[in-house]
Amino acid sequence: MSARFERAIWDPVEQLPRERLRELQLERLRTTVDRVEPLGAPALRSLEDVRRLPFSWKADLRDNYPFGLLAVPRERLVRVHASSGSHGKPTVVGYTRADLDAWAELMARCMTMAGVRRGMLVHNANGYGLFTGGLGFHDGAERLGATVIPVSGGFSARQAMLLSDLGGQVLCATPSYALVIAQAVRDAGMDPSDLQLELGLFGGEPFSHAMREQIELELGLRAVAFYGLSEMCGPGVAAECHAREGLHVQEDHFLVEVVDPDSGESLPEGEQGELVFTTLAKEALPLIRYRTGDIGSVDGSPCKCGRTFARVTGLHGRRDDMLIVRGVNLFPSSVEHVLLGIEEVAPHYRLIVDREGSMDELTVECEPASDGVDREALAARLEHLLREHAGIRIGVAVVDPGAVPRSEGKAVRVVDRRS
Ligand code: DLL
Secondary structure, three states, X not given: OOHHHOOXXXXXXXXXXXHHXXXXXXXXXXXXXXXXXXXXXXXXXXXXXXXXXXOEOHHHHHHOOOOOOOOOOHHHOOEXXXXXXXXXXXXXXXXXXXXXXXXXXXXXXXXXXXXXXXXXXXXXXXXXXXXXXXXXXXXXXXXXXXXXXXXXXXXXXXXHHHHHHHHOOXXXXXXXXXXXXXXXXXHOOOOHHHOOOOEEEEEOOOOOHHHHHHHHHHHOOEEEEEXXXXXXXXXXXXXXXXXXXXXXXXXXXXXXXXXXXXXXXXXXXXXXEEEEEEEOOOOOOOOOOEEEEEEXXXXXXXXXXXXXXXXXXXXXXXXXXXXXXXXXXXXXXHHHHHHHOOOOEEEEXXXXXXXXXXXXXXXXXXXXXXXXXXXXXXXXXXXXXXXXXXXXXXXXXXXXXXXOOOOOOOXXXXXXXXX
């Protein structure tokens, strides 16, 4: 590991012994539950008692849209954000002054953990607005004492120009938009050596190991994963340290559980399941046992970095992103893994699901990495690999370079034409 990413800890709480951390969590859990259910909550004697509390769901937020679930008068909110909501109305979340302050602290912590230092130039290409990526990274960077360049998303040629002219050292973006920026850098006749980039802070959507390597190569930086969801605060729920062996959950603010997505039963540490979070310090919108829909597992073993917070690993995607095609479960990220394992394939793709007669047909659209590629041979090779990997026939269409739609934020990986 290079000396540049040497250890630095923003807040001593990150190294709290597990026993003390659990005491702090229990105390904060009791306070949170009192706030949400002043009367009806069962006694909480240990952290495990959280399992006796009912789950909360995105549907609860939707049913109480927009401000129905607030635990404070609406006038006490100093800001709202929202997540895009692929089905109709967005999910609206609110923050008190104290909530914003805590979020900025969490982001400063996570960014420090990722290797950002005071005085570094942070080029923030996350969209500013209702999406939490823009202002989340912005406030964290300011709190940390970095120099933030609030570029927001879009205007990719301008992103490349600003990266080069202002010398951004840290790029914040969704991984798919980072690739669009990399293309814009090439289109401007530059390569990574013309830029000052050292670190990329990427999140908001899943990205495979292969995708990470591709971005690192194309932009000449070290990629670090950030995870979060608007309902908890936004980015800042979990992030990688320099070891990059899972994302440390900010456990003094969020209690994490993993449950069986179908039965809701708690799963033991290390098993894959749905991530469930309880907020431990939020004022405006405390949420108990919130079902994220995200699939992953939790690793509580000690980390090389010395932080005691448990890590989320294996973030493959959302439960509702999982395709069921002819009875086989498939995450887009596992297709991504296969595609990016092949040098002739560019890192832009989408999955198209259609129904022909009574059969589901899945086609992967991808692009060749360069002009000289024999597209038919490549498609045949990919079909073979995907069949071996997934166990079902998946069609492959190698389309013209640039034909797969690009995104300024989260990529749309799946187009379902079945209904
Ligand atoms: O995407 C917050 C965020 C912004 C996190 C920027 C990191 C960086 P939402 O728009 O509410 O909030 O979407 C939350 O995005 O439930 C996951 O499904 C997905 N997601 C976020 N980060 C990751 C990640 C922001 N690192 C939803 N890996 C979450 C996989 C991620 N999925």
